Amino acid sequence: MKRAKEERPEMKKIGFIGTGSLGSMLIRGFVRNGVIGPENINVINRSPEKPLRLKEEGFSLRIYSNYRELINDSEIIFICVKPNDLPQVLERTGRVFPQTKLVVSTLLAPSLSDLEQIIDGKLIRIYPSVTQSTGRGVTIVTWGQAIGNQDRTVFLPYLNALGKYYVLPENLYRAAGDITSCGPAFMAAMVGALAEEGIKHGISPEIAGEMAVETMLGTALLLLERKLTFSELISQVATPGGCTAEGLKILEKSLPGIMDEIYEATCNRQEAVSESVRKALSH
Ligand SMILES: NC(=O)C1=CN([C@@H]2O[C@H](COP(=O)(O)OP(=O)(O)OC[C@H]3O[C@@H](n4cnc5c(N)ncnc54)[C@H](OP(=O)(O)O)[C@@H]3O)[C@@H](O)[C@H]2O)C=CC1
Ligand SMILES: O=C(O)[C@@H]1CCC=N1
Incomplete structure (x- = not known):
């Protein structure tokens, strides 16, 4: 009996607060990979359009207007709103969540350690990527202090359903998140x-777009399936004395500096957002 329960995580009711890009991606990814049954998705979103769009895609959501009811009816609750909308969500949910529920933050900020000062409950922080509705991509995860082995066992099927996952300390979220979560946009x-x-x-435009996407896919498959390193792949393409090598010289001059600038910009933004949420929550 216990074994059957472990094998069927789809029997759990899962709640989503916010069904924008990320909330919708999680719903698509979980259903596609069979960890949520079609009847077990509870959602609440600020405005009706996005849940209705998901319904039109064929997901039979239960749409809530009362936050406490959604929490009562869900065993795992994913919070997928923008950081500045968190204070309003917490006003409606309250800050104490039953110890029988897992509460999962997907937010850029606050950090899990900050969130643990604000929310009483079993907290997990994940940082996913929109690519994961395809079953490919990376989730970064940090377990909260109240999370025990049994909670991890309950949650792992959901992480596995989204592709690969890495458990990382929060000081590496920006470095990792630039690759995995911002990465799809940068790429x-x-x-x-x-x-x-x-x-x-x-x-x-149509042909150029198709050429670029097909080439990106083939490049990813070469790296993944043939297990080439980045520099091995580059040297297979860049015939000595040929044109790729000339183009690469330009990239090598500019790219490292650009990447440093990007990292600095994303860190600064994360810090600014954290500060603004911290202030809003202290009122
Ligand atoms: N997009 C991505 O690739 C990633 C996003 N994240 C994080 O996920 C979170 C969501 O991002 P994303 O999905 O891109 O943002 P979106 O703006 O696409 O979605 C946010 C959703 O939250 C809803 N919302 C806002 N306030 C409330 C509220 N009080 N109650 C219920 N729903 C509410 C919005 O409703 P409405 O329809 O009215 O606008 C909207 O649908 C962010 O914190 C972001 O940092 C993390 C990793 C990757
Ligand atoms: O841009 C953002 O802040 C969110 C987090 C990573 C991807 N989207």
Whole structure:
């Protein structure tokens, strides 16, 4: 009996507060990978459009307007609102969550250690990525102090359903999150710029886009399936004396500096958002 329960995490009712990009991604990823049954999704969102869009996609959500009811009816609650909306959510949920529930923050800020000063409950922090609705991508996870082995066992199927996961301390969230969570946007911007250059020189936008995406996919598969390192792949492409090597010289000059600037900018933003939420929650 116990074994059957462990094998069927989809029997649990799961609540989502916020069904924007990330909340929707989690719902799609969990259902696609069979860890949530279609009848077991409880949601609450500020405005009705996004849950209705998910319903149109075929998800049979139970849509709530009362936060305490959603919490009572859910065994795991994912909070997927923007950091500045957290104070309003906590006004409605209260700050004490039953010890029988897992409360999962997906927020850029506050950190889990800050959240543990504010919320009484079994807390987990995850930092996922929109790519995970495809079953591929990376979640970063940190267990809260109240989380025990049994809680981890309950939660692991959900992490596994989203692709790979890494348990990391919070001081590495920015370095890791720039790769895994902001990464899809950064990679799309870079690949899009490659396509844009082709468009500038006469290739149709549709064809340039397809070329870029197919090449990105093939590059990922080479790295993954043939287990090439980045520099091995680069040297397979860059024929000595050829044109790739010339292009690479330009990237090598500029990219490390740009990446340092990006890291500094994302750290500064995370700190500013943390500070603003900290202030709002102390009122
Ligand atoms: N997008 C990503 O790739 C990642 C996002 N995150 C984090 O996930 C969180 C959500 O991000 P994302 O999904 O991109 O943001 P979105 O703006 O797409 O979604 C936020 C959702 O929260 C809803 N919302 C706002 N206030 C409330 C409230 N009081 N009660 C219920 N729902 C509410 C909004 O409703 P409405 O429809 O009215 O706007 C909206 O649907 C953020 O904290 C972000 O840092 C983390 C990793 C990756
Ligand atoms: O841009 C953001 O703040 C969120 C967190 C990582 C991806 N999206």
